[in-house]
Amino acid sequence: MKTFTVSLENRQTEIIIDKSAHFSGLKLNPENSLLVTDDTMCKSAAARSFTEAGITTVVLGSGERFKTLSSIETIAEAAVHKGLDRGAVIIGLGGGVICDMAAFAASVYMRGCGLILVPTSLLAMVDASIGGKSGVDFLERKNLIGSFYPAQKVLIYTDFLLTLSDDEFKSGLAELIKHGFLAGDELLRYIEENRAAITAREPDASIDAVYRSLRVKAEHIEKDFRETGIRAHLNLGHTFGHALETAAGLGKFTHGEAVAWGIYRAMKAGLILGITDLSYAERVETILRDYSYNIDFNDFDSELYLQAISSDKKKKDGKLRFILQHSAGNTEILPLDPAIVEEVIK
């Protein structure tokens, strides 16, 4: 078991990473707690243990299309019917969609109640459950309505990884590996040397890899909770990747696979600009290939791709800014000439 605390402005998040789920230590008041989960995870033994403890469960549809304001209304209605007060605790048990919605609901119910997250996908473990970003999609815009509201506790149990589909696992793994590129040589070496155990989801390797990766996210968000600077580095590969998700057709690539593809594009762009160390770019490429990411994909309409990338919301002064790297752990945000973008997506 590993534990640590993340401090975000005046809130502390206690993080516990262990193998098998256990909730008896939480000492929840069943009359003032609400479990939020989806129609996949509601069948898990973890969800059952909350029900057996007398905690009411709200079951939402699973997947991004249920990340809506109407799901938040469903949570709020259940909270009102149950008579939850300001001291209530909302528990989110699920992937990133459930974590984002449970957090948003907790941030607005009675202007803020207690929040515990139990992330069950790898993406939610290493990314969505910590950092306080909550929200829902609105008018086809991702995460348009939301808030910053860190959980009091994040309970990570790596046994959940055993039921996760290969695609979802690989999607989260890309974010875990991305933290290695941002952190530096030590974590990268760990990722290189422990590939077999990590991809086999071995318990000790899972705990260790999630812990090491989360520490990197924690460092970035503790320094820059509101994303005015270094937190943006966590978007390495994302601007390129989001446009791929759109141009290739939504659903063709998981989020993480698109991010891996995008990280490789960021390396190529850095090489053209002369800022990325060649041996580092080659190392990144080898890691992504070894972990079986499809970084050569180019079967999409490049016009559509360029259109998608130019509408990315992460613009500053009308210019798209990209996360580029000099070397492992040495990252910089720079605008890119559209001709370079066109060159690296070929």
Ligand SMILES: NC(=O)c1ccc[n+]([C@@H]2O[C@H](COP(=O)([O-])OP(=O)(O)OC[C@H]3O[C@@H](n4cnc5c(N)ncnc54)[C@H](O)[C@@H]3O)[C@@H](O)[C@H]2O)c1
């Ligand atoms: N708040 C943040 O900082 C942050 C960061 C990254 C991503 N996100 C958000 O996370 C969401 C994506 O998260 P996701 O990839 O976890 O998607 P998801 O929550 O839709 O989960 C993917 C699928 O896996 C299933 N699942 C989850 N855990 C499982 C398990 N242990 N066993 C079997 N099936 C399981 C879910 O039911 C779902 O069908 C997006 O909405 C994204 O915006 C938020």
